[in-house]
Amino acid sequence: CFCRSLVCSLLFACTPPELSEKNAAAGINLDLQNPLVRKLYDFRDERKVDSLLNYLDDADPTLRYLAALSFASIPDSGAISQVAGLLGDEVEDVRIAAAFALGQIGKAACEKPLIDAFMADDPMSEHQRFNAIVLEAVGKCGSLASLRNIATVTTYKPADTLLLEGQCRAVYRYGLRDSILPVATQLMISYVANERIPVPARLMAAHYLARSKNVRPDSAQAKEIAAGFVRARNSPEVRMALATALGKSQTEPAFAMLSKVIASEQDWRVKCNIINALSIFEYDTVRALVTPFITHKNQHISLAAAEFFIRNGQVKDGDYYWRITRDHPDMPMATQIALFRASNKLLSVRNQPESKFYVIDRIKALYQQAGNPYDRAACLNALAEFGWNYRWIHDKGYTDPHPAVKTAATEALKSIAELSNFYSIFGENARTVRRDLYYYFREAIAGGDVGMIVASSEGLQAEALNYKSYRDTARIGILKESLAKLKLPRDVEAYMALDKTLAFFEERPAPLKPVIPNNHPIDWEEMKKFSARSTVTIATGKGPIVLELYPLWAPGSVANLLRLANSGFFNGKNFHRVVSNHVIQGGCPRGDGYGALDYSIRTEIGLVWLDGAGYLGMAS
Template sequence: MSQPVLRRFARALTVAGCLSPVLFSCVSRPPTAAPAVTNKFTDPVLRQIATAQDERATEALLPFLSRPESQYRREAALAFASVQDKAATAALSARLTDDNLLVRRAAAYALGQTADSTAEGTLRQRLTADPDATNRRYVLEALGKCTSRAGLSSLVKLPAALATDTAALAGQAWGLYRAGLRGLTSEAAVARTVQLLGKTNPYGARLAAANALARTRGLNLTPYAAAIVAVAQNDPSYAVRSTAAAALSKASQAGNVPAALSALTRRDPDYRVRLSALRAMTTAQYAPVKEAAWDALTDANEQVALTAAEFFLNHAKGEPGSGLLEKANRLAPWRVRATLLAAALKQGGESQAAIRAAVQERYSATADPYEKGYLLKALGEDPAAYDFVAQATFTAGQPVVVGTYGLEALVAMRSNPAFPTELQPAFALLLQRAIGTGDVALLGIAAEAMRDPKLDMRRLFANTVFLRQARDKLLLPRDLEAWQSLQQTIDFLDKVPAVPLPVAKAASHPIDWAFVQAIPVGQRAVVHTGKGDVTFRLLVEDAPGSVASFVALVRQGFYNGKNFHRVVPNFVAQGGCPRGDGWGSSDYNLRSEFADLHYGEGAVGLASAGKDTESCQWFITHAPTPHLDGRYTIFAQVVQGMDVVSRLEIGDRISSIELVR
């Protein structure tokens, strides 16, 4: 999802299994032959706590924080990590001194999830007061989510007593990372983060530091290029090397960076590192890195090859379109080929018409709707293809995927500075036609284009009656994303404050506790695909409502025959959409369940359009992706078949999902 990180999820990551306990709570556990174990929700008090969490009932949850049983205090604190109500900050802060270390840990996690700056002082006091090293790590990470700009210095410089505490070093790195995601950083923070990349630091600290450098916006890492290059080349963990390579995009002025990225692209044994190196290459580096990118077009891993094609689409300068066409025609993977064809069209020149004709010919020859969609996406680089793409978008009886890609291509075309002025009125009428179809994807995409300030379309749509009529025909919560896009556009055109998102309440889809109790701890699901099988371990005790929904849909055969409709290299493979284009949903929404889990390699999460809007779509992460932590429900962990996940492509089919013990 515009494409949010994970549009339901569609517009919407442990090295080889579990992460070090000093870094994260482990999402997965090794397969065992132990018999199925009844889950914890046989306990009626735990069901009460989980129900209050699902209902976002702060007043009902607060008394459980004072129960004599530590188990209930802990579960109540964890519940607030999902509720995220600042009215609970004082009560959670009080639990930071609980006599049970697991309660203290849960309270720190929940305070971080609540992101209430008023908890900053209490958290800081616990840095040296808590005797448990892991708890101190939790406190530091929570500080990163709650700290003010003025308080950032307490994260940059640890108390002297913690200077050699490995758990504190990991916590400091995660705290700096979480603060960086919020836009809070400083020269001292960056310098300390680079120090935490050092090979003598624990894995958790190195991974967090690399992520902080890669994902904090606005950094100039040129002064630290040598240190980051060394990490990208030599760290024993692929996840640290990969993320450090990504951070080198912010050190593009350093003279040693192009050669280092080229070497990583050619030589690193892990495809995710090669891929990150390609993504870090910039337009300014085009000449010294392009030969490595050419070579990567034929990498054995298709995700790397696709990223190489995207490099040429985004950065190619002065390349003859005919040469890119020739290279594209020699490539077998259709998504790599289509992306390089897009790069050829973007270059323009004398061969433009011939390239356009070649793409249109491929479009007519293929029966794969996803390849058709990508070819329309390629044509979106060429305004001269407007009529062809418009006709393809609205052809009756075709798979909805084609129309979705087609309208996105037309919007991209309209954003091109070369789009003819005389076609602008026709484009406005085309958007109105898209609204009239009632198709949720076309509604959402067209409405988004209408409110894009760069397209300046407010003057063309002074009357919003047709948008209101289309909105009122939608069914909530199933059509939530289309409703939201239409409403935002109505508000934009009418120049009024935004209407809140109508999130479904728990009463509309309550958790069936009898159903949940029948799902054993250790329940597994085998996803059968054309590329092989992927086995999930379902996390019923951490995400009962989400797991119950998934199991119910599996038993109904809901996922049989669905496709993986979105695959972002070194990020996620996403499936479960009933439409196949990312705009589909079930007839109900779930509430987010943010347990103390983290997006490592093979985490399985639910896509959403915002908090408490989860439905039937899910995704699998290719690598640690901690910026998703606490934002998307984790309901399962891959325990077998990550090699299959790494080979999944758009259009790959889920033949069925089987529940096994």
């Protein structure tokens, strides 16, 4: 799939959430033509903390609002006390900005002022929005005692939409910090099972159950989650998360629900999550449930089913997976490669040599046939499941014309170097293979390709191979020469990876991230060309994608996007990474995610929650 072009237009779109008439009534006016407003955005962009602090007590609520909100993007713990002072501001939107920023700073010192600011005495429900922000902020920084208090509130009613969502966001944020209490988990389970709870709150409760590492629902809880799945018939996003949550419960009710709905579920996103959720259950039963979806017409479902067997396949079926491709020669290339990979991983040269080498030959043939570089990259990863393919991976991958394939080849070699059973696989030849991989990694680093440098740098740190024994002044000098040739900020990822490897060889502490001087200021002249409601259209081979812009939250990113689009930078760029139900990435000048320009942009965080489908961000 290719991004053909980006076209800027002046179509009207919705304004960002949270920018309502209430802001204007409070005297908050985020007018991008106002020099003072621009100055505050510039201070944030330049990370001028002292300058922002000076505006926290400004008479103009707009400037107080912007100054406070800036610390959501600059999590400076030195600003906590002054930002906390705005929790009592006369303008609620300023209070909200301060609470949100304290949550983003996320230090324990933020907890008490946030709790003190919560407006429990709100009989007319006038401050629910503020209280909801406070609850989530506490979830980002608070103690287990506060989690218990939040999870045992009994006064919130189904009509209290904002408070319920804030409560669920708080518990969810605790979960992401691995702060778990049974009472909080049970509350989230009761919410997902209750149709009267607003969908936004149920969605956050479902994500808590899905994403909190230490939450493992028992049999009774799995029944409640299953009931919530059924009751979320009009909310596929909730079902997606609940399917994942059921996949964390190795209980009969969880399996009963997943095995029942895998065939009937109509939303491909949910079906993919159901397939993945079945990994925890007994293989022989699950195999029969998942296999039919390998030939599904939806490529996401087909690939999810094939990749299931890469992760969960068993040796006894090693000769089975590749045979599915023989019976269905028209299935998508990505699915075929995944099935061959599963077989290559599990087939034994000793016990099934004919099938093993047939599979390897087929993967090599697919590589030669593939016109798509991402299919070739997938073939190299499939070949790496049998470490003895390392020379072929090097010879073909390192000479491929596409950067994504070169990077994949190096990553494949790194995965071989990191094998825990490296010496048992290669036996008496292990020393030779170890040496070959070392020279392949060094070749990649000396070549200057940034994607290859990242993977090779990590490969040189493979614990079992002890490449420190290879170190000498000349060899370390080669790495230092390559490091000196990298340009910042363009090559920052490669620089950090290689610098870390040098520290590894020299037995010194891991280096800090290099300080990038401020560069590429917000282009206000570019912003003048467009209104606050301008949109951008991405023209793709599958149809147009229309983007709403958020210039009031992220003027630097918006200006950068517009400038690049108007220059034709995005024309012909690939969507180089697609992970179902997670992310689509594109716009990389190399096509592998390691490409960059000779400048950087800063993180810009506003009062908008990126918890739905279709949000676009730019790497900072």
